[in-house]
Amino acid sequence: MTKPHILAWLGGGQRHILREAPGDATKLASMGAVLVGTAAVASASAAFALTTAVGLTTPAAVVVGILWGLLILALDRMLVISMSRRTGFWPNVAAAAPRLVLALLIGAVISVPLVLRIFQPEINSELQVMRSESLIANQKKLDEQFADLPTLQARVDELQAVADGREQPNVSSDPDVRTARDAVTTAQKSYDDAAAKAQCELDGRCGTGRAGQGDAWRSAQTTADRALATLNAAKAELAAVETAVRDRISGGAAAAASSARAELTTLRPTLDERVAARAQVLRDMEKGEKENTGLLSRLEALDRLSDGRPMMFLAHWALILLFACIELLPVIAKLFSSSGPPTLYEQLVQVQENGALAASQVRSDRERELAELEIDVRTEIERHRAAIQVEAGKHANARLLSKQQELADRAIDVWAEVAKQRTDEELARWYAWHARNDQSPVASTNGSQLPASPPTAGS
Known part of the structure; x- marks a missing residue:
């Protein structure tokens, strides 16, 4: 070819x-x-x-x-x-x-x-831009996830300085003081909100909209007074905590250093774990971005280039x-x-297909005729076989009846021969018996001897 x-x-x-x-x-x-x-x-x-x-x-x-x-x-x-x-x-x-x-x-x-x-060069450049953007976005999320690290690091540095004797502890950095100050800040905000609401109600700018010291103002003022009491209590608590911390700090540098070292034993492992976790997450992110060069990323880069x-x-x-x-x-x-219009090749293909179809039809008809003929032949053979079997059955029955008749005739002949022979024997014995009795004496009525009875068959 x-x-x-x-x-x-x-x-x-x-x-x-x-x-x-x-x-x-x-x-x-x-x-x-x-x-x-x-x-x-x-x-x-x-x-x-x-x-x-x-x-x-x-x-x-x-x-x-x-x-x-x-x-x-x-x-x-x-x-x-x-x-x-x-x-x-x-x-x-x-x-x-x-x-x-x-x-x-x-x-x-x-x-x-x-x-x-x-467009591979342009796509590779765009992939670098996409990778940088993704790293910046991931860095922001990472900073939000580990936002406590700067505070922890500052606290550890401060405690380490106190433990080394390089500086004295600061009252403001004490956890109790920070908690008390947070409480003061919260109470101050609550009081400011309540006082502003009471003043607004007094001026008629909110709430009922009516100026003056009415029921709504008195209720708002009561809430502000309670908030002020809470604020004063928080401030008093803050002052007491600061006094206690100052007293503790003034107790001596040795005690402060010992306290700082004790706090460092729990705070430093926490800081190390958070730092290690952040580094691992950062490595995973950088690895993922480095390997993000598949087909979808390239299609996205191509779409960005086209936009x-x-x-x-x-x-x-x-x-x-x-x-x-x-x-x-x-x-x-x-x-x-x-x-x-159909080409010569297509016409020849059509002719071939039509011829193949006609030949297939002829073969099908011929196969059907042969099948029907085969069925007829088989039927005729079965009929002939059945007729032969019937004739064979009739002949067998005739021979059987003939043999049965022969057996019956022979049985009768044998029986007749046996019967004749036995009859002759009985007659012979009978004649013999009568012959003996004719020569023997006969008993009289006065006690003489009488002849015996004739012999029977089988005697």
């Missing part, structure tokens, strides 16, 4: 028919060449995608790309071969619509990796449409060729 015939076969041609229609071999070879070109583009696209996005080695990517190209070639050939001619243009379009949609999807899948490969850049947008979609049209070309060419 020559190379044009190989391409024609890929385009859907049959070699034995092409020999009778050599003019159509060129058209089908062109169709096959387009299919091979599409498969080559698909192979290159898959190899680019596997090396860039998946990270396969070049030999492995080439092998997988070739397999992918062969699959695309088989699919495209199936799409072309499965399109049959119909009467009219629109019926052909309706029949080709699903194949066009499938071809368009295949073209889109093929085009995306190629577009990403063509607000008309030329980039046009180039992007022009390439996608180009590769999609390459994939659609065989189906569209087949569609237009199916809408025109």
Whole structure:
């Protein structure tokens, strides 16, 4: 098979028919060449995608790309071969619509990796920008998650200085003092809010809207008085705590250092754990961003590059449409060729199919006739076999009756012979007995001897 015939076969041609229609071999070879070109583009696209996005080695990517190209070639050939001619243009379009949609999807899948490969330098630069933005955003979240670290570090440094004797503890840094001051701050805010509300009610600017010392003002003023009492109590508690802390601090540097060391034994491990956790989270984030170079990230980078850049947008979609049209070309060419008058090759194919159909019909009719004849022959054979069996049964019955008659006659003859013989024997004995009795004396009535009775059978 020559190379044009190989391409024609890929385009859907049959070699034995092409020999009778050599003019159509060129058209089908062109169709096959387009299919091979599409498969080559698909192979290159898959190899680019596997090396860039998946990270396969070049030999492995080439092998997988070739397999992918062969699959695309088989699919495209199936799409072309499965399109049959119909009467009219629109019926052909309706029949080709699903194949066009499938071809368009295949073209889109093929085009995306190629577009990403063509714009790879720009995409890599945009990936760096996206990575920097993501790291900045993650850093902000990390600072919020570990917002207590600066405070813990300052407290540890302060306690370490006190433990080393480099400075005396500060009253303001004592935890009890900070808690009491927080309570004062909260109470001050509550009082300010309550006093402002009472004054607003007194002025008539809120609440009931009526100025003067009414019930609403008295209620608001009562709340403000209670808030003031709470504030005064909090301030008194703060003063007492500060006095106690000052007394404790003035107790001596040794006691302060001992207290600082005791607090450091619990506070420093907490600080170390938080620092280690933050470092681990940061490493995980940096590793994730470094490995975030897959297909989706590249598509997002390409979309960002196209956004607000008309030329980039046009180039992007022009390439996608180009590769999609390459994939659609065989189906569209087949569609237009199916809408025109049938070619010599198509006519020969139709003749061959009609002949094959007629031959198949003849074979079917012949097979049906042979089957019916075989059934008739088998039926006749069964009938003849049944007749022979009936005749054999009749003959067997006749012989059986004949043998039974012979056996019965023989039995009667034997019985008659035996009976005659026994009768002769009995007569002989009877004659013998009478002969003996005629010569013996006979008993008289006065006690003389009488003859015995004659012998019976079996005596």
